[in-house]
Amino acid sequence: MTTTPNDAPLCEIDGLRVTFRGADGRDTQAVRGLSLTLAHGERLGIVGESGSGKSLTARALLGLLPPNAHVSANALRFEGRDLLAMSARERRSLCGRQMGMILQDPKYSLNPVMTVGQQMREAFRLQNPRAGRRELRERVVEALADVQIREPARVADAYPHELSGGMGQRVMIAMMVSNGPRLLVADEPTSALDVLVSMQVLGVLDRMIAKHDTGLVFISHDLPLVMSFCDRVVVMYAGRAVETCAARDLAHAQHPYTRALLAASPPLADPPELLPVLTRDPAWLDEPEGAPR
Amino acid sequence: MHRPAASVPPLHDDDRDDDDRASTTRRRRCRDWLLTDSPTSRAQAVLGSAYRRWTRFASNPLSMFGLGILVLLVVAAALGPLVAPHDPLQQVLPERLMPPGSPSHWFGTDQLGRDILSRLIYGSRLTLSIAILVVVIVVPIGLLIGTVAGFFGGWTDVVLMRVTDIALAFPKIVLALAFAAALGPGVINAVVAISITAWPAYARLARAETLRYVNADFIHAARLQGASRPRLLLRYIVPLCASSVVVRATLDMAGIVLTVAGLGFLGLGAQPPSPEWGYMVASGRNVLLDAWWVATIPGIAILLVSLAFNLLGDGLRDVFDPRHGD
Amino acid sequence: MIDVHALGVRFAARHGEIDAVRGVSFQVDAGGAFGLVGESGSGKTTVLRALCGLAPVSAGHATVGGHTLGGPLARAFRCDVQMVFQDPYGSLHPRFTVDRTLREPLDIAGSDRHDERIVAALREVGLGPAFRFRYPHQLSGGQRQRVAIARALIVEPRVLLLDEPTSALDVSVQAEILNLLRRLHRERNLTIVLVSHNLAVVGFLCSRVAVMRNGAIVEHADIAAIRARRVEHDYTRQMLDATDGYRRTIAPV
Numbered sequence: 001m002t003t004t005p006n007d008a009p010l011c012e013i014d015g016l017r018v019t020f021r022g023a024d025g026r027d028t029q030a031v032r033g034l035s036l037t038l039a040h041g042e043r044l045g046i047v048g049e050s051g052s053g054k055s056l057t058a059r060a061l062l063g064l065l066p067p068n069a070h071v072s073a074n075a076l077r078f079e080g081r082d083l084l085a086m087s088a089r090e091r092r093s094l095c096g097r098q099m100g101m102i103l104q105d106p107k108y109s110l111n112p113v114m115t116v117g118q119q120m121r122e123a124f125r126l127q128n129p130r131a132g133r134r135e136l137r138e139r140v141v142e143a144l145a146d147v148q149i150r151e152p153a154r155v156a157d158a159y160p161h162e163l164s165g166g167m168g169q170r171v172m173i174a175m176m177v178s179n180g181p182r183l184l185v186a187d188e189p190t191s192a193l194d195v196l197v198s199m200q201v202l203g204v205l206d207r208m209i210a211k212h213d214t215g216l217v218f219i220s221h222d223l224p225l226v227m228s229f230c231d232r233v234v235v236m237y238a239g240r241a242v243e244t245c246a247a248r249d250l251a252h253a254q255h256p257y258t259r260a261l262l263a264a265s266p267p268l269a270d271p272p273e274l275l276p277v278l279t280r281d282p283a284w285l286d287e288p289e290g291a292p293r
Numbered sequence: 294m295h296r297p298a299a300s301v302p303p304l305h306d307d308d309r310d311d312d313d314r315a316s317t318t319r320r321r322r323c324r325d326w327l328l329t330d331s332p333t334s335r336a337q338a339v340l341g342s343a344y345r346r347w348t349r350f351a352s353n354p355l356s357m358f359g360l361g362i363l364v365l366l367v368v369a370a371a372l373g374p375l376v377a378p379h380d381p382l383q384q385v386l387p388e389r390l391m392p393p394g395s396p397s398h399w400f401g402t403d404q405l406g407r408d409i410l411s412r413l414i415y416g417s418r419l420t421l422s423i424a425i426l427v428v429v430i431v432v433p434i435g436l437l438i439g440t441v442a443g444f445f446g447g448w449t450d451v452v453l454m455r456v457t458d459i460a461l462a463f464p465k466i467v468l469a470l471a472f473a474a475a476l477g478p479g480v481i482n483a484v485v486a487i488s489i490t491a492w493p494a495y496a497r498l499a500r501a502e503t504l505r506y507v508n509a510d511f512i513h514a515a516r517l518q519g520a521s522r523p524r525l526l527l528r529y530i531v532p533l534c535a536s537s538v539v540v541r542a543t544l545d546m547a548g549i550v551l552t553v554a555g556l557g558f559l560g561l562g563a564q565p566p567s568p569e570w571g572y573m574v575a576s577g578r579n580v581l582l583d584a585w586w587v588a589t590i591p592g593i594a595i596l597l598v599s600l601a602f603n604l605l606g607d608g609l610r611d612v613f614d615p616r617h618g619d
Numbered sequence: 620m621i622d623v624h625a626l627g628v629r630f631a632a633r634h635g636e637i638d639a640v641r642g643v644s645f646q647v648d649a650g651g652a653f654g655l656v657g658e659s660g661s662g663k664t665t666v667l668r669a670l671c672g673l674a675p676v677s678a679g680h681a682t683v684g685g686h687t688l689g690g691p692l693a694r695a696f697r698c699d700v701q702m703v704f705q706d707p708y709g710s711l712h713p714r715f716t717v718d719r720t721l722r723e724p725l726d727i728a729g730s731d732r733h734d735e736r737i738v739a740a741l742r743e744v745g746l747g748p749a750f751r752f753r754y755p756h757q758l759s760g761g762q763r764q765r766v767a768i769a770r771a772l773i774v775e776p777r778v779l780l781l782d783e784p785t786s787a788l789d790v791s792v793q794a795e796i797l798n799l800l801r802r803l804h805r806e807r808n809l810t811i812v813l814v815s816h817n818l819a820v821v822g823f824l825c826s827r828v829a830v831m832r833n834g835a836i837v838e839h840a841d842i843a844a845i846r847a848r849r850v851e852h853d854y855t856r857q858m859l860d861a862t863d864g865y866r867r868t869i870a871p872v
Contacts, residue, residue, distance in 0.1 A: 196658060197658070228864030265790055265794075265819065266822065269846045275795075275798055276794070277791070510704040510706060510709040518701075518727050518774070
C-alpha cells in the first residue's frame with residue numbers, strides 16, 4: 001500500500017482555528033484548535049458528524065474558505081512551506097498544482113455548461129500551458145480510460161448531467177488525480193452514491209492514488225467506511241480532534257464519543273434490542289486533544 | 294454605587310437610573326420574549342418571526358431610507374388637507390412663478406400662481422392611490438392564474454400561459470392611448486390600461502414558484518392526508534409564492550409611478566387642474582428655462598418615490614431570501 | 620394487511636414510457652415489518668408511493684388494509700395508510716409551525732380534540748411542548764423527522780410506510796429515530812413497510828426483506844437468512860458484502 005514515507009510530513013496542521021463572524025456580530029468558532037499530520041502517500045480519514053468542522057479543516061488547507069471566515073493556526077504547512085505566510089497568488093498557484101479536491105455531488109462540482117472533455121482540458125492546460133489541442137485531447141481520453149470508463153471518447157463529449165453519479169465521480173477523480181498532485185482531499189465522495197457504485201468508485205480512487213503516490217484526506221460521516229479504506233483516522237467533535245489512531249485500532253477506540261459512534265450504527269448480525277443512544281458529555285467540548293499516535 | 298459620605302447625592306439621578314434600568318429590562322424582556330427559541334403560542338411565533346425579519350430589514354440603511362421616504366409619502370397623503378399650506382387649485386395670479394424659498398411658498402408657485410408644495414402634497418394622494426389600486430387589482434389576478442397554471446399543469450397550464458403571453462404583448466403606453474381615444478382620458482382608464490399589461494409578470498412569477506413546490510414532499514404528505522386541491526392551492530402554495538410576489542410588486546410600484554407620471558405627461562392620466570405629478574412636469578415644460586422649479590420639483594418627487602420603492606423592494610428581497618430560512 | 624400481486628407502475632417519459640416497477644409481489648401480515656432494499660432506480664420508492672395512492676397502478680393488483688389500489692380511494696384510506704418521507708428538509712411546509720403541521724391532518728379528517736392530540740403526538744415522538752410553535756428552520760434534521768413521524772401517526776393509521784427515513788441523518792440521530800420507530804411499531808401494532816438502501820437499517824426493524832433491482836424483486840428472504848448470509852442471488856450477496864466496508868482486494872465490477 002504505502003511505500004516507506006518520507007520523514008518530512010506532507011501536511012502539518014497545528015492548532016488550526018476557523019472562526020466565522022455572524023450577521024449579528026457574534027463569532028462562531030467552527031474549528032477550535034485542530035492538529036494533524038499527513039505523510040506522503042498516506043490515507044488519512046477525518047470523521048465527524050455534521051457541524052464538527054471536518055469540511056472546514058480541509059478547505060482551510062486548500063485556501064477555499066469564504067471571505068468572512070478567519071483562519072489562524074500555530075502552523076499550517078504543506079511540504080514544509082508555511083501556507084499562512086505565503087501571498088495569495090503563491091498559495092493559489094501551489095494549491096492548484098499540488099492539491100486536488102473531490103466533492104460530494106458531481107452534479108454540482110462539474111460545470112454544467114461545458115462538456116467533460118472541455119473541463120478536463122482546462123484543468124490539464126493549467127499544468128502544461130504549452131500542450132497543443134490534440135495532445136490535450138489524448139491526455140483527456142487516456143485519463144478517462146484510466147478511471148475505468150468504458151467509452152472514454154464518448155464520455156469526453158458528454159455534458160455532466162448526462163452522466164450517472166458514479167461516472168461523474170470518476171470524471172472528477174480523473175480530472176483531479178491525473179496530474180499527480182501531492183495531496184487529494186475527498187469530501188464525502190461517496191455519500192451521494194449507491195452502495196455498490198461507491199465500492200467501484202473507491203476502488204478507482206484507491207488505484208489512482210496508489211499509482212501517483214498521492215496523500216489522501218478522506219472526509220466522511222461514515223466511520224465504518226473510513227475504517228476500511230484509510231490508514232489512519234481522526235475523529236472530530238465540535239471543532240476538535242477527540243481521537244487520532246490507526247484505522248485498524250479504531251475498533252478498540254479509547255474516547256467515549258468514538259465508541260458511541262461505532263456503537264450507534266446498527267450491526268447487521270445480532271442487532272441489540274435498542275441501539276445505544278449517544279449522550280453528549282459537555283466535558284468533551286473542552287478536553288485537551290488526544291495525542292496523535 | 295458607593296458615594297463619598299460628604300457629597301449629597303442628587304435626588305433625581307437615582308430615580309432616573311432606576312427608570313432607565315426598568316425600561317431597559319422591560320425592553321430586554323420584550324426582546325427575549327420575541328426571540329425565544331420555544332414560543333408558547335402561535336401569536337408569539339408569528340410575532341417573533343416578524344420581529345426577526347424587521348431587525349434584518351432595519352440593518353440595511355438604504356432600505357430604511359426607502360422606507361422613510363415612503364412613510365413620509367403616506368403621511369403626506371393621509372394628512373394632505375391638514376398639512377398643505379394653501380389650496381392646490383387656487384390660482385393667485387399676482388404670485389405667479391415665485392421661486393422656491395419664498396416665505397409663503399416654500400417650493401415656489403407655477404404659472405398660474407398655485408403653490409407647488411400644496412400641489413405636491415395633494416398629488417401624492419393621487420400617485421399613491423393609483424399605484425395601490427393597480428397593485429391591488431393586478432397581484433391577486435396574477436397570483437391566481439399563475440398558481441392554477443403551475444399546480445394543475447397540462448392543458449390548463451398551456452391555455453393560461455398563452456393568454457398570459459397575449460397580455461404580455463401589449464405595450465402599456467400604446468394601450469393607454471387606445472383607451473383614452475376610445476373612452477376618454479382619466480385616472481380610471483389609465484389604471485385599467487396599466488393593470489391589463491402588468492399582471493402577466495406576476496402570473497409567470499407565481500407559476501415558477503408553484504412549479505418549484507408542486508412536487509415537494511410536504512405537498513405529497515398533504516395529499517396523503519386527503520387535502521382537496523383548492524385547499525392545497527390556497528393554503529399551501531399561495532403563501533409560498535407570496536414573498537416573491539410582494540417583492541416584485543414593491544419593485545413594480547416604482548415603474549407604475551413612472552408610467553402614471555408618463556401618462557399624465559402625455560395628457561392621458563389625471564386631467565387639469567388635478568395636481569398629478571406627471572401633469573405638473575408637463576405643464577412646467579414651457580417655463581423650464583426661466584422657472585426651472587415648476588417642472589423640476591415634481592420631477593424630483595417622482596424620482597424620490599420611485600427610488601424609495603426600489604430600495605424598499607431590494608430590502609424586502611434580502612429579508613425574504615429563502616437562505617435565511619423564511 | 621398488505622397484499623401485492625404482480626404490481627406494475629408505468630410512467631410516461633420523454634421518449635415513450637418507462638416501467639418503473641414490474642411484476643412485484645409480496646404480502647405483509649398485520650403488525651408485521653417488511654423491508655424493501657435496493658439501490659436508486661430500483662423502483663422501491665415507486666412501490667411505496669403506489670401503496671399509498673401517490674403513484675398510478677398500471678398492472679397487477681394491490682390491497683392495503685382492505686382498500687384496493689388503482690381505483691378511487693375511500694376517505695377512510697387516508698386515515699389507514701400514512702407515509703414518512705426521506706428528506707426531513709422537504710417534508711415540512713416551511714411556513715407552518717409544528718402545531719399547524721400537526722393540526723392540518725386533523726382538520727382535514729374532521730376529528731376533534733385537536734390540542735390534546737397534538738400535545739400527545741409530540742410527547743410520543745419525544746418532543747416537548749417547547750417545540751410546538753417552532754418553524755421547520757428552527758429544528759434540526761432529527762427533530763424534523765420526529766415531527767414528520769408525529770404527523771403520520773396523529774391520524775392513527777394501521778399501516779405506516781417509511782421511505783428511507785434516516786438516510787439523510789447523522790448516525791447518532793439515526794439511532795434515536797430507529798429506536799423510536801421500533802417502539803412505535805410495537806406499542807401501536809403498526810404494519811410497517813420500510814424502504815432503504817442500507818441492509819443493516821432494514822435488519823434492525825424488519826422481519827422479512829425483498830431485494831429489488833431495476834424495477835423487479837430479485838430475492839425474498841427472512842432476516843435471519845440475511846444475517847446468516849444464506850442468500851441465493853448474486854446481487855443480494857454483493858449488497859451484503861458491501862456492508863462490510865471497502866475491501867482492497869475486490870476487483871471493481
